[in-house]
Amino acid sequence: MKKIMNEQLIYEVLSVVEEIPEGKVATYGQIACLIGRDKNARLIGKILSQAEFYGQYPCHRVVNHAGRLVPGWDEQRFLLLEEGVSFKNSNHVDMKKNKWEY
């Protein structure tokens, strides 16, 4: 009764990320709140980086509170454009219209 928690968080996070509709973007704090870890927003990013290892998830729809895309991942911008997400500039999305509300 000790190792679990890692899998638990991943399961909860991916479950929420998978429910994000197309053309919408959710913030880490939003997801963290849904899983009951609003303080662990940073873990979401760490988990999402591992999410690719666990399975295919729309991690490109997840951005930070400022609407900034993942640093070092220019491909995410292209993926969001296909979903119909509006962009303010090369690395910032228009959360005003694309922010996901559950």
Add this chain to the structure above:
DNA sequence: TTTATGACCTGCA
């Protein structure tokens, strides 16, 4: 256990 790092958040200007 302590230190350092991170796909972050909130508050203030």
Add this chain to the structure above:
DNA sequence: CTGCAGGCCATAA
């Protein structure tokens, strides 16, 4: 929203 400073939690060394 943007930029700066402080803070919370989990992982790795």
